[in-house]
Amino acid sequence: MPYLIPFPEPPLVVEMGQVNQLSAPAIVSGSEPFSLPGEKARSQPFQSVSKQRSGVSQDPVSLSDLSNANTVAELPQTLLPATNLSGPTPPGSFTLSPALATTANDDPLRAVTPLPVSSQPSTLPPALPAAALAQSASPDEEASPETAPEPSPESETVEEPAVVYPRAATPEPFWSNGAITGSGQLLPPSLPTNRPAVPLDLTADYQEYEPLQQVVTASGSVILKLGNSVLAADRLWANLFNRYVLVEGNVVFQQGRQTIRGQRGEYNLLQGQGTIFDANGTLFLPAIDDDFASILPDTVTPNTRPVSELLPDERPLGDVRTTGGVTFGTGVGADLTTLPAATDAGGSVRRIRFEAAQVDFDAEGWIAREIRLTNDPFSPPELEIRGDTATLVRINETEDELFIENPRLVFDQAFSVPLFRSRFTFQRGGTDDANPFLVGFGIDGDDRDGLFIERPLPVVATPLWQVQVTPQVLVQRLFNNQDVGSLDNLGLEVDVDGRLGPTTQVSANTSFSGLDFDNLEDRLRASVRVQQALGTHSLNLEYSYRDRLFNGSLGFQSVQSSIGAVLLSPNIVLGDTGIVLSYQASAQYVTAETDQPDLLDPFEFEDLVSLGRFQGSVALSRGFTLWQGEPLPPTRDEGLRFTPRPVVPNLQLVLSGRGTYTYYTSQDTQSILSTSVGIRGEFGHFSRDFFDSTIFNLGYRRAFLGEGESPFKFDRDVDQNVLSGGLIQQIYGPFRIGFQTSYNLDTNEFINTNYVLEYSRRTYGIVFRYNPIQASGFIGFRLSDFDWSGRAARFGGADINQVEGGIVR
Numbered sequence: 001m002p003y004l005i006p007f008p009e010p011p012l013v014v015e016m017g018q019v020n021q022l023s024a025p026a027i028v029s030g031s032e033p034f035s036l037p038g039e040k041a042r043s044q045p046f047q048s049v050s051k052q053r054s055g056v057s058q059d060p061v062s063l064s065d066l067s068n069a070n071t072v073a074e075l076p077q078t079l080l081p082a083t084n085l086s087g088p089t090p091p092g093s094f095t096l097s098p099a100l101a102t103t104a105n106d107d108p109l110r111a112v113t114p115l116p117v118s119s120q121p122s123t124l125p126p127a128l129p130a131a132a133l134a135q136s137a138s139p140d141e142e143a144s145p146e147t148a149p150e151p152s153p154e155s156e157t158v159e160e161p162a163v164v165y166p167r168a169a170t171p172e173p174f175w176s177n178g179a180i181t182g183s184g185q186l187l188p189p190s191l192p193t194n195r196p197a198v199p200l201d202l203t204a205d206y207q208e209y210e211p212l213q214q215v216v217t218a219s220g221s222v223i224l225k226l227g228n229s230v231l232a233a234d235r236l237w238a239n240l241f242n243r244y245v246l247v248e249g250n251v252v253f254q255q256g257r258q259t260i261r262g263q264r265g266e267y268n269l270l271q272g273q274g275t276i277f278d279a280n281g282t283l284f285l286p287a288i289d290d291d292f293a294s295i296l297p298d299t300v301t302p303n304t305r306p307v308s309e310l311l312p313d314e315r316p317l318g319d320v321r322t323t324g325g326v327t328f329g330t331g332v333g334a335d336l337t338t339l340p341a342a343t344d345a346g347g348s349v350r351r352i353r354f355e356a357a358q359v360d361f362d363a364e365g366w367i368a369r370e371i372r373l374t375n376d377p378f379s380p381p382e383l384e385i386r387g388d389t390a391t392l393v394r395i396n397e398t399e400d401e402l403f404i405e406n407p408r409l410v411f412d413q414a415f416s417v418p419l420f421r422s423r424f425t426f427q428r429g430g431t432d433d434a435n436p437f438l439v440g441f442g443i444d445g446d447d448r449d450g451l452f453i454e455r456p457l458p459v460v461a462t463p464l465w466q467v468q469v470t471p472q473v474l475v476q477r478l479f480n481n482q483d484v485g486s487l488d489n490l491g492l493e494v495d496v497d498g499r500l501g502p503t504t505q506v507s508a509n510t511s512f513s514g515l516d517f518d519n520l521e522d523r524l525r526a527s528v529r530v531q532q533a534l535g536t537h538s539l540n541l542e543y544s545y546r547d548r549l550f551n552g553s554l555g556f557q558s559v560q561s562s563i564g565a566v567l568l569s570p571n572i573v574l575g576d577t578g579i580v581l582s583y584q585a586s587a588q589y590v591t592a593e594t595d596q597p598d599l600l601d602p603f604e605f606e607d608l609v610s611l612g613r614f615q616g617s618v619a620l621s622r623g624f625t626l627w628q629g630e631p632l633p634p635t636r637d638e639g640l641r642f643t644p645r646p647v648v649p650n651l652q653l654v655l656s657g658r659g660t661y662t663y664y665t666s667q668d669t670q671s672i673l674s675t676s677v678g679i680r681g682e683f684g685h686f687s688r689d690f691f692d693s694t695i696f697n698l699g700y701r702r703a704f705l706g707e708g709e710s711p712f713k714f715d716r717d718v719d720q721n722v723l724s725g726g727l728i729q730q731i732y733g734p735f736r737i738g739f740q741t742s743y744n745l746d747t748n749e750f751i752n753t754n755y756v757l758e759y760s761r762r763t764y765g766i767v768f769r770y771n772p773i774q775a776s777g778f779i780g781f782r783l784s785d786f787d788w789s790g791r792a793a794r795f796g797g798a799d800i801n802q803v804e805g806g807i808v809r
Helices: 063-068 130-134 285-293 475-480 517-523
Strands: 019-028 081-085 201-203 206-210 215-226 229-239 244-255 258-268 273-284 318-331 351-362 365-374 383-394 399-405 408-411 415-418 423-427 440-444 450-454 457-461 465-473 490-501 504-512 524-534 537-550 556-568 580-593 608-628 650-664 669-683 694-705 721-732 735-744 749-760 764-771 776-789 801-804
Touching: 215 244, 229 258, 244 273, 450 475, 450 490, 517 524, 721 749
Parallel strands: 318 440, 537 801
Antiparallel strands: 019 081, 201 215, 206 215, 215 229, 229 244, 244 258, 258 273, 273 351, 318 776, 351 365, 365 383, 383 399, 383 408, 399 423, 408 415, 440 450, 440 776, 450 465, 457 465, 465 490, 490 504, 504 524, 524 537, 537 556, 556 580, 580 608, 608 650, 650 669, 669 694, 694 721, 721 735, 735 749, 749 764, 764 776
């Protein structure tokens, strides 16, 4: 396709005698107006003054002609290089300085907004000596000077000096251009390929194109659009033949939600490889693979969005807010949902900041040197992961693996802890394996005899299915067991999660509290759940084997087996009343312990009975805000000093009621109507050093039973008059302690108690919870997930279900 150059009206003509042939940008002119970018050509392309010669091709030169010609001598001489004008400069003469250039197989290279000659910089980047540049010719060509084709005899003879036109040029000797190896040897440039052309949209204060050397130089507010990505810098140099781009000064690369900054960058469009030096920026993990994949030449597509929407926000850091987080923990929890919110739990950390001395990337991954990673939007960060090098590689279509050499956690820029784990596996679009610790700790006195250590290991990870195996070492049983090598000292959990369709999910869990399979009936617990979305409702098909439940004063109860379906409603707000309605219905076939002799077989020695169980339950609740204060600003020294979100002091009153009716195929029924009232609140902002955070709750529940009770022990409502309360108090700085307890007023007994010790920071937290009644505990590590606007500164499980009011939670 032709190389088309628009010019302003009226057209200007530069006479032959005014042009001297030297090695600089072409001076061109035209005789007719031409279409702007995006418009269809409405006239013939302009011709340069060299077209006045006879014996020379009358067709304008195209970018494809320049990049695919075998020798420089074969190029049509439509565009003549020139550096100065002999005599006065014609008013309105223009240097070929495209503010927008696009190369494509079927579209011409378009140029708009040419700059006057007088506006050009006085100096240009120096070029390599011609002798050195001549070495960059193809191996099939001689490194001897080549001359332009001579005009035909009948044409006017114009004497021109023989000039060597190299295939490529570099602004400075130490800059690589895609044809220079690490040893500094200048090699032949890459040969043209059959890859589709990459659209390049370039804007800058000053641009210059050297057609014979196929080099574009730009400076001043340079913005290069590559499909859906934007590259901004102070200076740019591009070799169109090699499809190689080099940028310097305040480099910013924005691709989707990913932002990388640096002082110098190189990128090879043909190979999809690049390097950023002194790099820093932010990464949005759920979209990182899709974002970086779209910069490859065969996937890039033109982007019509304004550049202002593609470039990152350069305003000062602000609007910092948490979007949740991820809590890693082990052990057996005991109704942790009733505890005051001492720590945030979430699904993943999605946005991180990084710094590196150098980042090399390609289609398969990237390698960073002297890497620093943090989830803290503020600098200096209070938590970092540092490493000598970091390598991210694609394992398959759904997994990426991050390997960090010599990894270590750095707290508050002073305290460093080595990490014994150096490999992290990320599910595409999530961070399922982001726990920085090699192992976790937990306490389970009922099944595992106390303290144990475990380590989750992903086995299968596809877009639809994930399988995780968690080996366990039962430490306390090991110390108490005389046979150290017994398989009884080892445990195992297997978790399977997947999708059977767009609205159908399946999850399964198998737990071995010992690998001595001689006692398999006492070691194995298992469950399977298929969840089907029905509009706003959810239908669960469930099966469980030896499900473990905690039922207040009755303690632990095991359901030998259960199979059935449960229909759950969403929370429904009734108009403008603020009342929230929810309900559920279930039908199950249950085998569990009973204490009713008339239901037992006299010839059986086990207290097990199998019955059909049908249940319906409706709940209403209403909250009232009695008082609410103002949060502190979301800054590192005020609202976000010890917490991932600014604390809003408040005081609330909560009223609720529930009605439950259960029918058993033994003709037994259990009907319960319960009401509860509670007050909860939070005082302080958790910003000062002493007693600046108090979280509390106090509640009372009263149940009224109808005639009859459950034949099973696991869902029998025996705690009908209960007072509950909890408190978490800041002691000093990030340290908080607290408790949550329930007290039966009829029997004057504590039926459930949890103790909490927490170390809370903005970006992370460590929490320890222990329940002496259930002999269970939880050790967790929280990583907070933040989102923010503007530019940040440089760095400088629980397997015990609860029963309340006959409802299995």
